[in-house]
Amino acid sequence: MTTDHPRTDEHPRTDEHSRTDEHPRTDDHPRTDEHLRTTGTPPITTPPITTRPITNLLVANRGEIARRIFRTCRALGIATTAVYADPDAAAPHVREADTAVRLPGAAPADTYLRGELIVRAALDAGADAVHPGYGFLSESAEFARAVLDAGLCWVGPPPAAIAAMGSKTAAKQLMRKAGVPVLDALDVPTGADLPLLVKAAAGGGGRGMRIVRDLADLPAELAAARAEAAKAFGSDEVFCERYLPTGRHVEVQLLADAHGTVWAVGDRDCSLQRRHQKVIEEAPAPGLPDEVRAALHAAAVSAARAIGYTGAGTAEFLLAEDGRFWFLEMNTRLQVEHPVTEAVTGLDLVALQLAVAEGEKLPGPDAPPTTGHAVEARLYAEDPAKDWQPATGTLHRLELVGDHQEFTSTGAAGLRLDSGVAPGGEITPHYDAMLAKVIAWAPTRAAAARRLADALARAKVHGPATNRELLVRALRHPAFLAGRVHTGFLAEHAAGLLAPDAEGAGRAALAAALAEAAARPAARTGALPSGWRNLPSQPQVRRYRTEDGTETVVRYRLTRDGLRAEEHPGVALVEASAGRVVLSEGDVRRSYEVARHGERVHVDTPFGSTVLTALPRFPDPVGQSDPGALLAPMPGTVVRTAAEVGDTVTAGQPLLWLEAMKMEHKVTAPADGVLAELRATPGQQVELGALLAVVHPAS
Template sequence: MAAKLSERVIESVLVANRGEIAVRVIRACRESGVRSVAVYGDGDEQAMHVELAADAWRIPDGEGLPYLRSQALIEVAKQSGADAIHPGYGFLSENGDFAEAVEASGLIFIGPDASTIRAMGDKVAARRIATEAGVGPVPGSDGPVKTIDDARIEAERIGYPIAVKASGGGGGRGFRVARSDSELEGAFSGSKGEAERYFANPAVYLERYLEHPRHIEAQVFGDAHGTVIAMGERDCSIQRRHQKLVEEAPSPAVTPEVRARLLEASEALARRVGYVGAGTIEYLLDEDGSFFFLEMNTRIQVEHTVTEMVTGIDLVKEQLRVAQGSPLSFGSEVRETRGWAVECRINAEDPGRDFAPMPGMITAYREPAGFGVRVDSAISPGATINERYDSMIAKLVTWGRDRSEALARMDRCLRDYQIEGVPTTIPYHLAALREESFVRQGATTTFVADHPELIPPPFAGEARQGEPVPEAERMVIEVNGRRFDVAVHGTGTLQASAASAKRKRPGRTSGSGQSAPKSTGDNLVSPIQGTVIRVAVEEGASVAAGDVICVVEAMKMENELSAHKAGVVSSLTVEVGGSVKVGDVVATITGE
C-alpha cells in the first residue's frame, strides 16, 4: 500500500465544500504549489472561495444541497483536470460511499479510506472497536435500538439520564437527552427523525448521559507507513445544542498523567483501524480523571486551528502530503505544545433567543488583528449568511504564552470585531470568557445551562436581508474567433445594489432599532426564519405555556417554537415543508 501511495502525485485539488473551510484548503494548496478548483451552487457565485481558487465550476443541478451531489462533484473534478478531492468538513467528508467512488474514479480522496470512514462513522461499530482497542466507551446499548419498547428496557439497564444518539451521525445531530422514562419517547422519536433527515440513517443507540463532564478530544494523524501520532488534546466543553462555541488547547483540566494516558489510548485506537490522515477522537472526561470514548471524526475538524497554533503544524498541508504517500513531517515532539490557544466560533445567532440562527446580509465587517491573532472566515461586507447552510461567520483564534494571555487577547479581539447586519454570538463570548469559574478552571459541558445570567438580551432589531440573487444574463462572446455561450453573474441588479450600499453606510446593529418580534396577545410569532420540519399540535388542541407548537429548521439547527401562553390552538398557519420569516404568526392561541 505504501509503495502504491508513494507514486501518487497531486497537482490539482477540487475542494468539495464552501465557506471558511474551502478558503482554508485553497490557501494551503497555494502554499503547496497545488492548483485549486472551487465548486459552487446557487447564491455562492461570488463567494470568497470561488474568487480565491485558480478555477471554479458550478455544481450541476440535482436534488438536495449542491455540495451533497457526490456524482456531480466527481464529474466536475474529472472535467476540471483535478487529481484529488478534499472534502473539508461536514457535507460529504465522512461519507464512505463518496470516498470509495472518488478512488474508483481514479481520483485521490484526501482523507482516510472508505472502510475506515464506515467503521468509525457507524457509532455503534466504533464503540466496539474502541473497546477492543482498550478505550472504554460510556456505558450504553450494544447496538442500535429499534423500538421505544426496546429503548425502555435498555434505559432501565443503563440508568437515567440517557443520551439517545444517531448511529450514523455526529456534530450534535440526532442527539437527545431523556432524564426520566416520561421523556424517553420524545427523545427517541426526535433523535430518529433528525438522524433520518441528516444522515439518511434512522438508527439510534443509547448511552449513559454524564451530568458534568468535560468534552475533550485528541488530534491524531497517521500516514501510509504505519506511523500514528496523537498531537495533543483540545477542550471543547462550552456548547449549545451539543455543538461547540469555544475550544482551547491544551485543556486546563487535563493533568500530565491524564494526558499521557489519553494520547496513548488515542494512538492505540487509530492504529487499530490503520488510520491514515487527520482525525479526531472525542472523549468525555469525568471529574475523577477517568475518560470515556465518544466517537471518532474521520476528517479535519472545525477547531483544528488551536492545535495548529500550539504545535506550529499546518494540518491541511499535512493532509496533502500524506495523501500523496509521504511520511508525516513531524514526530512525537509535537506533544510538547507551545503556549495556549483559544477559538471562538462567531456565528450569526441570537444568544438571547436560545442561540436561534439569524441569516441575513453582513452590512459592515472588520476583523481584529495583531500579534497572536488569527481569523478564518470567508466573509466581506455585503456577504449573505445563507439560511441553507451553517450559521458560522468566522473562527476567531488567539494565542498566548499562557492561558491568561490567550484569554486577554481574545477579550480584546472580541471587542475589536465589527460585524453589522446580523446578530452574533460575540456578546455571549465576551460574558462567558470573563466568568470567574471559566477563567479559573475552564468549563464543563453544562456551562451554558449552568450560567443563564451570561445570556445577553435578545437582539434589538431584525437581521438585514440580502437582495435577491438575480438570474444570470446569457451572452454570446467570441475569443480569438471561437464562439462561447456564457452566463454572466453580478451585473445589473447587483451593481445597482452595490452602488446603493456605498452611498448609505448602515448604522451599528448594536444600537437602537426595532424591538425583537415578541408573541403577545393570542398570536405566537416566529423569532427566526427557516423551514417547518414538524408540527406538534393540531387546531383545537389545548396547550400549556411552554408546549412545543412546531419545530423550525434554520441553518442546520432545529428550533422548537413553544406556546407563549396556555389555551386552545384556534388556528395554525404553518405546515411541514413551509417557510416562516421573523415575525410571522405561527399559531393563534385563545383562552380555554
Template sequence: MAFEKILIANRGEIACRVIRTAHSLGYRTVAVYSEADRDARHVALADEAICIGPATVSQSYLDADAIIAAAQKTGADAVHPGYGFLSENSTFAEACEAAGITFIGPPVNAIHLMGSKRLSKIAMQEAGVPCIPGYEGADQTDATLIQEAGRIGLPLMIKASAGGGGRGMRVVTDMSELAEQLRSARAEAKSAFGSDELILERAVMRPRHVEIQVFGDQHGNIIHLGERDCSVQRRHQKVVEEAPSPAVSPALRAEMGAAAVNAARSCKYVGAGTVEFLLAEDGSFYFLEMNTRLQVEHPVTELVTGLDLVAWQIRVARGETLPLTQSQVQLNGHAIEVRLYAEEPSQNFMPQTGPVLTWTPAEGDGIRIDHGLREGSSIGSHYDPMLAKIIAYGDSREDARRRLIRAIEDTVLFGLQDNRRFLAAILRHPVFAAGDATTAFLDSDFGDDPSMATPQASHALYAIAAALLSNQKHASVNAWHSSDHGAQPLILGTGESRQTVMLQRHEHELTALVGDQQFTLNLHFLNSQQAELSVNGVRRCISMLCIGHQLWLDDHGQAHVFTDLTHLPVSAAEGPGSGQLKAPMDGAVIAVRCEPGQQVNRGEVLVVMEAMKMEHSLKASADGVVSSVDVKAGDQVKGKQILLTVEH
C-alpha cells in the first residue's frame, strides 16, 4: 500500500530513530506529543507535530482515538508505533486499518495472539516450538493459580500475560510469599497494560536470554537476522544487549533461527518481530514470548548485518518483498548496547527526575548513540526512565566492549543522576568480559560491585572543585594569576559528604590541602563547559558546569555535584534516623499501609508509590510508631515530599 506521510505514535529516542530513516527514504513525518513533551527533541525533528493530550500516558500516548485524529488532521496516511505504548495493541492496529491508515507493523491477528503470553504459549506448543512447563489457563482465580503453583513447584515465575519489560513479573522462591506476589503482579500488570491476566512458569535458573530477530513480508517470505544476547538484566529488564551471542554456535543459531521462523510462520507474520528464548546451560532452549514490534535493542542487529530495520519495516508495509533471502544474511563483527537510565544504582535503582542541564553524547569510530534528549528539557515521572542507548561496534567482541566503555565514560549528562558508572563496571567485570554472563549475573557475580554503592568523590576531585568554584565568577585562566598569597578555606558538600579544602594561591598555580593530601593545580584552559588543568603534573580535561554555588564535574562517567557551603548558614542534615519517610521521586501514592499510632518494624512496607510505570515499595528504616500520615492513596507527590513520620 502506498503512503506519503508517516505519523510516529511514540516519543523519545525511538521516535527520533524512526524519523531519521523516514526522512532518508523521502517521507514527510508527523510527531505527536503530550503537554509535558512540547519541547522534546522528536517534536523538533519531525516536519509537523501535534499535541495529543496531557502528560498522563492514558490521556496522550495511549489514547488511540487522539492519535488517529492527529493522523487525519495532518494527512498522515501511515503510522509507525515504535515500541511500547500502542505498538502491540491489536485494537489500535485495527482502528488504523478501519481509518484507511497503514499500520507499519504486523497483522492484527498476529499482534492479538502474540500479545497474550497465555494464548501465544498455547499456539507455540501446537506449532512444536519448545516451551517451559507452566500454567496458561483461562481460570484466573487466586485459588486456581495457587493450586497450579503447587503443581509446577518452586522456583516459580509469575508473568503478566499482556506484559513485557519485566513489568508484572515476579520470581517466587517461598510459597508463603505467593499470595502477595500475585497481588503485586496483578496490580502492576493492570496499571501498565490494562490487563491483570497472569501465567505461571517453572523458573529456569541461571539461563541466558537469547532472542532471534525475524522479518516477514506480505508474500509469505520469513527469515531471521541472527540472535541477540540480552542476559544482563535487572528486575527482568534488559541492561546490556549484544549481537551475536557469545554462547551461540553456528549450529545452535541455525536451530534457534529455524524455531523462530516456525513461530512466525505459524501466525502468518509480517514485519519486524522478535522471538525470545531462554537458553539453558545444557544448550536446550525454550520459548518465552514473541514481541510484535521493533525491539529497543535493534541497533546491535543493524550494526552486525549492515541493515536498516526501520527501512525494512517501511518497505514491507508498502508491499515490497524482503530485500534478502536467508542464505544472503551475513553477520560481521560484534555490537554491544547499553541502556542509559535516569536512576540511582546506590538507592536500589530508584528512578530520578530533573533537568537536562548538559548533554554531550560521545563520538568516535564504531560509536552510535540513539537518544531523544535536549539540553534545557526536563525528565519527569510520567514515562520510562530510559534516556538513551549507547552502542559500540567492533571487528571483535573485545573491540566493541572496550569502545563502549570509553563511549559511556565520555558521554556527559548533568542535572540528574544516571547509571553510567554502573554500566561501565558491568562491561569491565571479568565474567562479562569472558562472555559468561547469565540472567543471574547482576544478582550473583555483580551483587557487591562498588558501582552500586554511593559514589565518593576523591580528594583530588575535591581539590579541582574547590579551585574552580573559587574562580567561578571570572571563568578565565587569568583568574588564577593572582597576587593573593593568603590561604583560603572552602567548605564543599557533595551528597552526604562534607570536606574543607584549604587553597593557597601562588603566582601561576594553586595548592590545595584536602585532609592530609596536598595537590598542586595549574589551569591551562577554562570555559563554561570544560576545564583543562594539571593536578600534580598530570594534565587532563574535565567536563563541568557551574551555576551559582553549585558545580557539576564529570569524573569518567560519574557526575558529582559540589556545593560551596563556605558562606551558607549551617543546618543540621537529617540522617537516616530522622523518622521522616520522603518520596524518592515525583509520582503517585497508590497505597498507604499504616495509620497514626501503629507500631511498625524495620523493613515493613509503609507506602507504595507508582512512578515511571513501576511500583516502588517504601519501607520503614527502623522500628517505631507512626506519629503522622500526610498522604493518602491517589495523591500526586513531589520528590522529597514528606509522606509520613515514624517516631523511634
C-alpha cells in the first residue's frame, strides 16, 4: 500500500519532532562534534538500556537491502514501511512493504539522502523504528540523532560511535590510542612513499580515492579526489597513505549489545575489487594463520569497545603478505557482504540487529563458530572491458537455474540470491549498478567457488551488459583457487579475465542466426526453413556485434544434406526453434537457448552465455558520426571539464568526467589533435549517445 503522508493517531506530530516518554532516546550523552574536533576522540559513554519491542520498521533505503530486511521482519512478525523515489515506484521493495511512502524526486540528494523527509515518512506511516540499511544515510550521525529525537528506535550504533568513525583520520587517532595498529597518513609524500593512495577522510566505497605512482601526478589526483569527495560526502578532506599493491582487504564482523558483550563473528576476505569497490567476498578469510586471525579479532573487539559500540558493524584491515595488519576503517552498519557470514554461522544478522535495538542481550558470551566456506559475487550492470562502464536499460530476465534460497540461509542447495530488481524493471543511472548478489556455501572453499561459478555461468541474465563472465573466470582462476588473492588481483589478471572468447561467440552467433530463421512465419507454419536451398546458391548472411565490439559474421546454407556453415564447417544442425538450437560436431552435441529482446540476443549454455547485438544486413553509410566525435557512453551528469576549445590534446588525455551510478567516469581524447568542439558543461544532464566533444587531428 502507498500513502501520501497520512496523519496517524498513534504517533501525534509535534512541532519539534520532540522525544516522547513512550520512546526515550538511547543516546543521552553530550553532542560529540566539537569534542571530536578538539580531541580527536569521542567521550566514551554507555547508553542507557531500554526495552522496547519494534512493531513497525521503516527501512531508510531501497532495493536489495530493503528486501533483505523486510524478509527478516516478516519472519519476526514486524510490520514494514518502505520509502521510494519516483524511479522506484514499481520496485520490488515497494511492492513487498506493508506501507510505502513516496519521496518526490529521482536523484538521491533529493530523496534517499533527505533525512528530514525520511523521519517524517516514518512518523506519518506509523513506524516506530528505522533501519538505515547500508549506503545513503546509514553512517550519518546527524540522521541517527534525528531519528532518536523524533522518538523513534534507531536500529544502529549510538550516534557518538558513528561520529567517532565518521572521519578516517580521527578514527585512526582513536584506534592508535586503543592499541589497534594503524597505517600512518603521509604528511608530505615523497618518492620513497610510492605508490601511495589518496583517500577521502569522510567516506568510502571508492569515492575520492586515487592511486598515485608518480609524484608529478599528485596535485591533479588530489584535486580530483577533493572534488569527488566534496560531492559525495560534503567534505573535501583527503589524506595520503602508503599503498600496498598486493595487500589483502580483510574485515571482522562485529556484533555488540548494550550489556557489555562484543562478538567477533568471524572474518571475511574482500580483496577482489575494482575501482576500490568489492566484487567477490568470502568467509572465512583463506590462509590466515591462527595467531593472525586471533589478533585481527582481538583488534576489532578493541575498536568496538573503544567507542562504546552496539549493534552490527565491521572493522576493516589491510593485511600484508608477512601477516602484519593495519586498521583501515570501521563501517558502523551492516555490510553488503554480510550473507557470507550468515552462511557460515547460521545467524540472521538483521534479526540480531533488531534484538539489540530492542535492548536484548546477545545469546551467549561468544559468537558461534564458523562451518564450511561461503563465497559471494556481486553481479553488476557494467562492462569490465570498457573500464567498468555502467550500463542502463531494461532488465528482461534474472534467475538462477536450479534450487536456491532468497535473502536467507543457502539451504541444502548451497545457493542464495539477494536482488533488488525484477524482470521488466529499468536499470537507471540514479543508483548503484549492482543487480544482485549470488552466494554459495559448501564444506570447502574449492567446492564453494565451483558451486558459485557454475551457478553464475548457468544463470539467465538478459538485459544490460554485466560483469558475469568476469566473475565466472575469476572464480575459476588458478590463482584464486590457490588463495593468492589481493586488492590488485583483477588488474594483475585482466588480460585473461577480459580476453574475448571468439570461438564461443562464433558458435553463439550461428545459433542465434538459426533461431532467427526458425522464428520466421514460414518456418513456424511448416514450410521449408529460411535459407533452405535445393540447388547451390549464395549463403544466408547474418551479422552480430559482441559485447567487446567485435563484429561476427555468420554465413550458412540449409541444404538437403544439412547445415553448411562457412565459419564452422564441421558443425551440424540437430534441431532449431525460435528459442532453442542444438548443434553437433562429431559425436558431441551442445544446446543453446536463444532469447531476443529488440536487437540484443542472449545465447545461454550450461557453460556460459554470450550477448550479441544484431546488425542490419545492409549497413546505412548515411549518418556516420565524425571519427573524432566523443559520445556519452551512458546517461549521466557532467561533473567537470579539463580542456577548452582550441586546446591541443593527446590520446588518452581526460577531457571531462561524467557521474552515473554513484561513480565518476572519465571521457578521454580518442587521438592526438585539437579540441574543436566542447558541448558539455558542468552540471549538464546528458543522455546516452549525446555529443560531448569533437577532436580533430592536428594539421
